[in-house]
Amino acid sequence: MQNDIDLTICIPTNGIVEWVFPVLDSIFQQDDVNLSRYEVVVTDNGNNAVFKTGIKKYEEKYFNLRYYETHEVGFLNQIACFKEAKGKFVKFLNHRMLMLPGSLQYLLDYVTEAGENRIPIYFSNGVLKQEERIQCGSFDAFIARLGVYTTWSGGLAYWNTDRILSSNSADYNALFPHFYILSMETNKTLYHIDDHELTTSLSADETKKGVYDFYYAFAVEFPSLLLQLNLEGKISLQTFLSIKDELLEWIADQFINYRILRTQTSYDLSNFPQTIHVYWGNFEFWKRVATRFCSRTLRRIFLLKKWR
Incomplete structure (x- = not known):
């Protein structure tokens, strides 16, 4: 895949204004980051008219923001967002997680550092309390080290190759669609877990989260x-x-x-x-x-x- 964009930040949402707009601000207000090196993709499966009006103002202000309305149900909106990504490297961002200062440049530096190696990586955001990047010699060791955090889509990142995403929607679990991507590369001899803290959670009204069993x-x-x-x-x-x-x-x-x-x-x-x-x-x-x-x-x- 030939592309000049190094990084895509994917933000699937159901249109919560008080979450998404501060998250966007936390991205675009980071200093000295070349806008041409990255893009932000927002996919919205909600019906909040105020959000739809507000997000278009962001789209007018920032040429590297792309917004799409979708009809995907629940978490499958994640996949709709990933399919719009044009960057070499794709990072999922939960719509209530602010990016910390310097975190955007950190991701861009990682893309440069990794080059063509394209080692599978998961960003665990400080939960493992590890200062150094963790190296795992097998997929089994990678999943074992992540443990219960394999349920968390927020750390998902992947190299945007033609074979990583499936066109068949049945391949994606409706509750954990990120797991398909997390477990795509199972035969590598090296996997990375980066525990650098990149984001922090907004104080969120728990009743506005997704409704599922x-x-x-x-x-x-x-x-x-x-x-x-x-x-x-x-x-x-x-x-x-x-x-x-x-x-x-x-x-x-x-x-x-x-x-x-x-x-x-x-x-x-x-x-x-x-x-x-x-x-x-x-x-x-x-x-x-x-x-x-x-x-x-x-x-x-x-x-x-x-x-x-």
Whole structure:
């Protein structure tokens, strides 16, 4: 693919003004970055007239911003956005994540540094607490090191070659479409995880996030995607079981947030507990909830005493 644009920032959205416009500002207000080296693509599957009017003003102001209205449902809007990318390297950006100063240049420098090597890479945004770029010698090691963060599309980046995206919409999982791209290159001998912090989250109203069946998504659909990779020989049983255990811990934490602490959310929580029992036993789940609740409570007590 011949292209003079080094980088495409992809922002799929359902048209939340108070999220997307500050995110765009965080990109375009970065100093000393050549606008010709990158583009921003926004795809919108929402119906917010105020957003549609406002985004066109950005499009008039910045020649390297392209905006498209789409009819893709839910997370498949991500794929619609990726298909419009013209850059050599594509980075997904969640529509409520501000780019930190210097992060845009960091990505452009990476494209220059990588050259034609085109090593698969994931940007974990500081969650792994690693100062150096992590090198993994196999796809199995790459997925194992990412662990539960394989569920998170926000770190996705890929080299924009003709063979990376499928024209068949059935290839993309409706809840985790990014996983198709994450698991495309399974035979490489080197993978990178870059834990440099590039973005920070806006204070977001949780009730404006996507509406989907939370427990089905993370307790059934995603473990099934991992299991399929194992059955295809692309990841080991050990990696599957390790991430499955991490998922259980994360789901237990969210159960505490949504069911015990009553945190407001847009998620559909109605399919509990039957979805949990597909991959975990009843005792196993409740034991993990109890363990996490005690751990969080003790940590809170410790921090309060330390503060005093």
